[in-house]
Amino acid sequence: MSQNALKKLKTKFKAAVVDSHERLGNETAIVSREKLLEVCQWLFSDEKMAFDMLSDVTAVDYQNRQPRYEVVYHLYSTTQKHRLRLRVPVEEGQESVPSVAGIWRAANWGEREVFDMFGIRFEGHVDMRRILLYDEFVGHPLRKDYPVQKSQPRMDLRSPERDAVEEFRHFYQDRNRPA
Amino acid sequence: MNQPRSLAALQPDPDVNAHEDVMVLNMGPSHPAMHGTVRMVLTLDGETIVKCDPEIGYLHRGFEKMCENVTWTQVFPYTDRLNYVSPLLNNFGYALAVEKLLGIEITERARYIRTIMGEMSRICDHLTCVAAGALELGAMSAFLYAIEGRDLIWDIVEEVTGARLTVTYARVGGLKDDLTPDFRERWADVQPRVEKIIAVLDQLATKNRVFMDRMQGTGVISKADAINYGFTGPALRSTGVAYDIRKDHPYFAYDRVDFDVIVGSRGDNYDRYLVRMGEMVQSIRIINHCLRDMPEGPVMVDAPHVVLPAKHDVYNSIEGMINHFKIIFEGIQVPAGEVYSFTEAANGELGFYIVSNGTGRPWRLRVRPPCFYLMGGIDRLVEGAMISDIIPTFDTINMIGGEIDR
Numbered sequence: 001m002s003q004n005a006l007k008k009l010k011t012k013f014k015a016a017v018v019d020s021h022e023r024l025g026n027e028t029a030i031v032s033r034e035k036l037l038e039v040c041q042w043l044f045s046d047e048k049m050a051f052d053m054l055s056d057v058t059a060v061d062y063q064n065r066q067p068r069y070e071v072v073y074h075l076y077s078t079t080q081k082h083r084l085r086l087r088v089p090v091e092e093g094q095e096s097v098p099s100v101a102g103i104w105r106a107a108n109w110g111e112r113e114v115f116d117m118f119g120i121r122f123e124g125h126v127d128m129r130r131i132l133l134y135d136e137f138v139g140h141p142l143r144k145d146y147p148v149q150k151s152q153p154r155m156d157l158r159s160p161e162r163d164a165v166e167e168f169r170h171f172y173q174d175r176n177r178p179a
Numbered sequence: 180m181n182q183p184r185s186l187a188a189l190q191p192d193p194d195v196n197a198h199e200d201v202m203v204l205n206m207g208p209s210h211p212a213m214h215g216t217v218r219m220v221l222t223l224d225g226e227t228i229v230k231c232d233p234e235i236g237y238l239h240r241g242f243e244k245m246c247e248n249v250t251w252t253q254v255f256p257y258t259d260r261l262n263y264v265s266p267l268l269n270n271f272g273y274a275l276a277v278e279k280l281l282g283i284e285i286t287e288r289a290r291y292i293r294t295i296m297g298e299m300s301r302i303c304d305h306l307t308c309v310a311a312g313a314l315e316l317g318a319m320s321a322f323l324y325a326i327e328g329r330d331l332i333w334d335i336v337e338e339v340t341g342a343r344l345t346v347t348y349a350r351v352g353g354l355k356d357d358l359t360p361d362f363r364e365r366w367a368d369v370q371p372r373v374e375k376i377i378a379v380l381d382q383l384a385t386k387n388r389v390f391m392d393r394m395q396g397t398g399v400i401s402k403a404d405a406i407n408y409g410f411t412g413p414a415l416r417s418t419g420v421a422y423d424i425r426k427d428h429p430y431f432a433y434d435r436v437d438f439d440v441i442v443g444s445r446g447d448n449y450d451r452y453l454v455r456m457g458e459m460v461q462s463i464r465i466i467n468h469c470l471r472d473m474p475e476g477p478v479m480v481d482a483p484h485v486v487l488p489a490k491h492d493v494y495n496s497i498e499g500m501i502n503h504f505k506i507i508f509e510g511i512q513v514p515a516g517e518v519y520s521f522t523e524a525a526n527g528e529l530g531f532y533i534v535s536n537g538t539g540r541p542w543r544l545r546v547r548p549p550c551f552y553l554m555g556g557i558d559r560l561v562e563g564a565m566i567s568d569i570i571p572t573f574d575t576i577n578m579i580g581g582e583i584d585r
Contacts, residue, residue, distance in 0.1 A: 024279055024518050052406050055521070056547040060534050072532065074519055074547075078406055078422050085519060106409030109555035117243075132236035132584060141244055148248055 002082040051075040057110030063144040099125040117142035215580025242585035250510030265300035270349035276520035276531035291473040298462040304525030312574035328376035353479035394449035398572030408556035412527025418446035424523040451575035510539025
């Protein structure tokens, strides 16, 4: 089933798909960063592909390899019942990938976690904050050069302004504004 | 300065809202209704939720980082602590992923046992979720009944695995141990009692006026939105999408048993509750079907490079001892590659994305916790609703702290 999807993707985006494999029944396409949005948009909207669900977003740090990082997307289609994995290589020093949160809302939190753990930024993401760790945390723990035993300094209590009403006031104002 | 002379003069136009400021309310991280530890920063307009910003991570303990530094077998105890309400399902999900990487097919009997024990865990998970929900809506007695049912099953789990919660029952290539000899009798004793408890719960809650008012029409999500947000499990099925990995992509013995996929239609809290109630009955069906068809045989696969040798060989032969030593100290050698393996946990799709570089330790182990994406969509479920709707919504989402924060 998903072999077809991979084959179609490869013929449609010859330049974008750098490499692919089908090992262990996991069809995988390695997509260049520049073309990612275009590919995802097509995978989402094309009738035959219909990848309507983003199962997971994660990343891998290969440390001694160039490019060092890879962002990994697992797609699923609830209608066609097929799966596809996209991998996007990311160079060290320019850790950023276009955000797919505009296509799948699931990417909102998934990408936040990748940013938190790997320090890979997602361009166009509306809410690029840390998610599991706190804002003052230094470093990104799932990078291979982050020591396992490293400890972080104790934090002072947060300033009371952080959750102040002002921060959210515009939500209220936006809603009341006449159309 | 203009001094108002009467109460009415303070607010001359009754159509203008005198109170126009929103209020920020912290719900959690330690709040009786926020089971687990999660904080919701709510922006309220009166009692209406304008914005909900969930803050997770209070139970973060670096699960994925820890797993990169232990052998493949040593990951099992950590997986118990992911979704601690149904630890067996996590055990089996991880074992399946590693077996896929190794290219191992487990024995027939192990397949059936994994199905049986997994479904028992699912019943416990659903009982806990439904019970906690009823408790928070004021039905204390429903909680007590359900916890009795969970305990009955935990007694069986304890006999089989040796622990009630931290079971560590699965192994790469099979299971730690076979079922106990009196397993069938124990289950025959427990099954009617659990069925009765489910029936009592159903009578207490399903047609209860208070319960229905709080659950029906709250926390609603549409089919398309649920898919787009990455919802799986009961939360997705309640919207009418019959996506169940046990049926769509069967593993273990699920392709050989009869069961129905329970779906809802409205996608609200009440439907999520009904889906869970229905699934418990299906789980009992699956267990009975498996017990009927389960063959005799070994529970561990015959693969000396993965499975520890028998203790007799370890103590009496040099080959056995070396084999034992290599597996314990160097770990199982898993061929290089990547795999995404997914199973149907109680809350939805539990995925393991594993990258191996061909050594005794995982290079990268990513868990896709189902409730991570459910929680990511909770703002959609509660924004515009009343603050009291958070209580049933947060419960039927069934966020598990150990799993979402890892």
